Amino acid sequence: MTMTASPNPADSRRSRLLGKVGQKDQSLHQQQIDQLRSRADFTPELDYFLQVMENPWPAAVSERTGRPLAAILCLQAPLELFQAFGWQPFKIYSGSYVTGRLAANDLPAIMCPMLRSALGAMQLQSGFLSSFRAWVLPTTCDWVVKFTEMMKISAGLAIEETSLHRLELPHLKDQDDSRERWLEEIYKLKKFLEKMTGRVLKPGKLREALETYQRAYAVLSRLTELRRQGAVPAVWFTSIANSFFYDTAENWTAAVARALPAFEGRPRPGAGGRVFLAGSPIFFPNFKLLELMEEAGLTVVADDLCSSERLFPGAVNISDHSEFGLLSALAERYHQGCLCPTFADNDRRVNNIINPAKREYFEGVVFQVLKGCHPYDLESFSLAGPLQAEGLKFLRLETDYTAEDSQNLLTRLEAYRHHLEA
Amino acid sequence: MDIKIGLDLGSTAIKMVVVEGDQIIGRRVAPTSPGQDALAQKLIDGALAELGRKPAEIRGVASTGYGKKLFTGAGMNIDEISANALGLFRLSGGQARTIINIGGQDLKVLNLSEAGKITDFRMNDKCAAGTGRFFELVARLLDTPLERFGELSRAGAPDLELNNTCVVFAESEIVSLLARGESRETIIRGLHGSVARRVAGMVHHQLPDDGAVYLDGGPANNPGLKAALEDELMVEVKVLAEPQFTVAYGAALALS
Structure with a gap:
């Protein structure tokens, strides 16, 4: 007679929970995709971005790109470096309202909801850790600094030290020694990637990578111009931006180029209700705020979210084609040009919003704070005064990964729309 | 003179006023419960009957509050923050x-x-x-x-x-x-x-x-x-x- 070991009750409960959350997560994604496909302004050219977001998981991205994946967080690791080594940078994120439940027990009650959600989402993917050849994590906010620790505690996922590289971010931008230290960090990253790939970085390959990303930024720049005129609804701009990390830069660039004519021919909305969106990131399928803003009659014509316009640091100026010249240019672009609220000297953030090139396009600033996202929460207070002094009407909204505050948010957004007219 | 109806469909109560010129001539309140559309209409009907006014005299109906879109008889919706400002500013004499x-x-x-x-x-x-x-x-x-x-x-x-x-x-x-x-x-x-x-x-x-x-x-x-x-x-x-x-x-x- 064969004896079958009965399953461990804890394992069985865990497996049921994973099944339940996985199903809800899938349904949430599908619901959002269906909603976007059913919009009157959907065109077939936009379907590429929805397909990418339908399956942004490592296995699918690996298959789509045919490249080894490097997991990254935030925006400090120069994307062109990965490209030069033939690797695909994969940004860890999640906009799911349900996956955070898988990571809830062993984490602080109030923490970054995006990372909590990501910590849950990675548990739904079998072989998540082994999907990545390397992990490149910057020391930005406290949640990101403690991310690997949280992965271990809440998800039981321990990254091998040999495949983990931390970029130590100097939190001052306007000091020479900070710039020097950051350049050293970029060199260390280069060496790490050389070790992991078994290849030596060739300046020619890096130049090609820079050119590839310059082409991406060129199409994005055209899309952004159209956005300033109100021709690109926020849900579409965010869909396009969010999908950037889940296919090759080449494929993404071609897809944006195909989508541009659809926006170019679109009627521009009337004046009024045009705003700049600032604050915590917005990742698919968490499009709640974007949809509510649209419902309230607000048009987002610019933003500085690290999930949207700020995902793209912009083309790098190259005057020196040596390895040192190229790496220095990259280092400067990804440090000096970064407006992450974890920087101590971040006055440029205000200047970026009131920049005359943008300022003429909007009347107010909506600042979204995700509860537990402390750096943005702090900046929401320090930015309000200077922006109001510039004549911009400022609305601070605090929300979470949940749909239940939609009515409360809508009331405020509708009143803000009236306030803009006053 | 024509009359206007203002409805505030809040989370705990539905408030309704009948306004002539800029004077409130009638008011009613009822606790919020399912069927807000019918409930709001009942408040309007009751107030009109009490005032001896006819539905044909209503120049417009505006609704506000969380349930503002639930009342199908409203010709206009306004958020409650803007409505609050309008109402109280007028009542306070500016x-x-x-x-x-x-x-x-x-x-x-x-x-x-x-x-x-x-x-x-x-x-x-x-x-x-x-x-x-x-x-x-x-x-x-x-x-x-x-x-x-x-x-x-x-x-x-x-x-x-x-x-x-x-x-x-x-x-x-x-x-x-x-x-x-x-x-x-x-x-x-x-x-x-x-x-x-x-x-x-x-x-x-x-x-x-x-x-x-x-x-x-x-x-x-x-x-x-x-x-x-x-x-x-x-x-x-x-x-x-x-x-x-x-x-x-x-x-x-x-x-x-």
Whole structure:
């Protein structure tokens, strides 16, 4: 007679929970995709971005790109470096309202909801850790600094030290020694990637990578111009931006180029209700705020979210084609040009919003704070005064990964729309 | 003269006013319950019958509040913050510069210009602390009608502070206070103080140098809350007659 070991009750409960959350997560994604496909302004050219977001998981991205994946967080690791080594940078994120439940027990009650959600989402993917050849994590906010620790505690996922590289971010931008230290960090990253790939970085390959990303930024720049005129609804701009990390830069660039004519021919909305969106990131399928803003009659014509316009640091100026010249240019672009609220000297953030090139396009600033996202929460207070002094009407909204505050948010957004007219 | 109808479909009550010119000539209120469309229509029909007016005389119907889109008979929807500003500014004779509105599940602070335009506003997040729901819960817990809160709080000792404005935790705190032998008068006074502190946190730097602070919404009928706010904010807090209808009145004015 064969004896079958009965399953461990804890394992069985865990497996049921994973099944339940996985199903809800899938349904949430599908619901959002269906909603976007059913919009009157959907065109077939936009379907590429929805397909990418339908399956942004490592296995699918690996298959789509045919490249080894490097997991990254935030925006400090120069994307062109990965490209030069033939690797695909994969940004860890999640906009799911349900996956955070898988990571809830062993984490602080109030923490970054995006990372909590990501910590849950990675548990739904079998072989998540082994999907990545390397992990490149910057020391930005406290949640990101403690991310690997949280992965271990809440998800039981321990990254091998040999495949983990931390970029130590100097939190001052306007000091020479900070710039020097950051350049050293970029060199260390280069060496790490050389070790992991078994290849030596060739300046020619890096130049090609820079050119590839310059082409991406060129199409994005055209899309952004159209956005300033109100021709690109926020849900579409965010869909396009969010999908950037889940296919090759080449494929993404071609897809944006195909989508541009659809926006170019679109009627521009009337004046009024045009705003700049600032604050915590917005990742698919968490499009709640974007949809509510649209419902309230607000048009987002610019933003500085690290999930949207700020995902793209912009083309790098190259005057020196040596390895040192190229790496220095990259280092400067990804440090000096970064407006992450974890920087101590971040006055440029205000200047970026009131920049005359943008300022003429909007009347107010909506600042979204995700509860537990402390750096943005702090900046929401320090930015309000200077922006109001510039004549911009400022609305601070605090929300979470949940749909239940939609009515409360809508009331405020509708009143803000009236306030803009006053 | 034609009449206008303003409806405020809030989370705890539906308020309706009939306005002729800029005067409120009729008002009705009913607790919010399922079937808000029919309920709102019933309020209108009842008020018209009482006033001896005919539906044909209605020039327009505007709805506001969380349920504003649930009333199919409204020709116009307006958010309750804008409606509040319109209504209270007119009722105050153009004197209001700061409005504190306490609704069933919201707490709002509005700043107005001399022309009555909103210059800034704040609203609580998804939390019932300091709202009408909070008062209702405490009323149930103390088995005391809300109408008596003002009178009872005057008799309470002044030094009790309720630490929790969270509805759930306040409940257990109040149970502990009762078990400790604190009188309900003192607890009610402490409750008003805790709500006033929460409001003060939202008002922040928004108190005007001139013009008055007005309190409206259903809980504004509670003189104990008014006194606690005056104590906390150190300014005079004015409450106009029937402050629960201000927002519905503002909705009607928006039709002009």
